[in-house]
Amino acid sequence: MKRISSIDFTRGIVMILMALDHTRDMMHVDSLTQSPTDLTSASPELFFTRWITHFCAPTFVFLAGLSAFLSFKNKNDVAASRQFLLSRGIWLIILEFSLVNFGIFFDMHFSNFLFDVIATIGFGFVMLSLMLKISVKTIGIIGIVIIFCHGIFSLIPFSNGSLIRVILSPLFLPGAFPITSKITFVMAYPPIPWLGVMLAGFATGNFFQLSSLKRKKSFLAIGLSALTLFMMIRFINIYGDSIPWSTQKNGLYTFLSFINITKYPPSLLFCLLTLGVMFLILCFSEGLKSKFSDFVIVYGRVPLFYFLVHFYLIHLLMLAMVYLQGFKTPDLIFGFNFGRPKSGSGVSLFVVYLVWIGVVIVLYPVCKWYGKYKAKHKEKAWLTYL
Secondary structure, three states: OOHHHHHHHHHHHHHOOOOHHHHHHHOOOOOOOOOOOOOOOOOHHHHHHHHHHHHHHHHHHHHHHHHHHHHHHHHOOOHHHHHHHHHHHHHHHHHHHHHHHHHHHOOOOOEEEEEEEHHHHHHHHHHHHHHOOOOHHHHHHHHHHHHHHHHHHHHHHOOOOOHHHHHHHHHHHEEEEOOOOOOEEEOOOHHEEEEHHHHHHHHHHHHHHHOOOHHHHHHHHHHHHHHHHHHHHHHOOOOOOOOOOOOOOOOOHHHHHHOOOOOOOOOOOHHHHEEEEHHHHHHHHOOOOOHHHHHHHHOOOHHHHHHHHHHHHHHHHHHHHHOOOOOHHHHHHHHOOOOOOOOOOOOOOOHHHHHHHHHHHHHHHHHHHHHHHHHHOOOOHHHHHO
């Protein structure tokens, strides 16, 4: 299947931004004690450092669905596509609970099993494999209905201890669920809301059957419509996000409150804003040719490889930071502390940005090499899973 540069460029942008969030999460001096979107304590610089990375996960999931559509059309074989999506989905879930979870926590005991973005993409692929005989239009409608309506679940007044709520909550809402006295399952990315994003992405693949000009116009219209709808619904302040905006101590913080939307789970307003911007990037990157786009595309062509490698690199840099700051191995606390001591470790936001830029630059030749290797060895089926 011939690669589409606008998709790789858009994916590459969010992959680069993703490394910023993970660098901040692991290395910023206040990341273990302060929420970067808490307007009572976070500075605008810290807020925007976190907020800009909100665009990563929805774009990643959406484009995974779009790529699944293009692969499906390229194979033109329901059985083969179903087998590929099913096997790849199961593989991604296994990968999440092994290499990805270890890369995040560096916990040899696997005290926490985190259901994160890779697992939710895997879940989406499994569900898509069961839906391939449904029309693309119907799949798209299902996706949009989920995006617009999944927030209703949290408003349903289930009785305390309701069996239905206990069963359905992990599918719609984040939460932690003890498996044993020492092992916890953490649902960070509830699969149903994110499934809506993937199904919408799958249906959007139809636009790539159009000419480049028609596609640009369509993506521009969709992006602007989504952002307009975001502003209208957000201003009304009744539905669309679990946290309403409010007037703050000054105009800047009021604006931050307005755009401070909920990612866990991805609210309607979160999806409208992030996917609206994503459509604009897809529009303006159509036919884009420059040194910058060539640079970004390198990362967008090997997303899973980059995802795995960057986590391990950042985590190793974090451990180096801790040791350079004078801490010893007994001081390290793994799990949700990532191996950092209880207090006293970390670097300023400025240094976080320097480390992030360094990580992205260091990984460029590695990703470029792997992208070329993957393109030259299409006969190696295992490469399609990484």
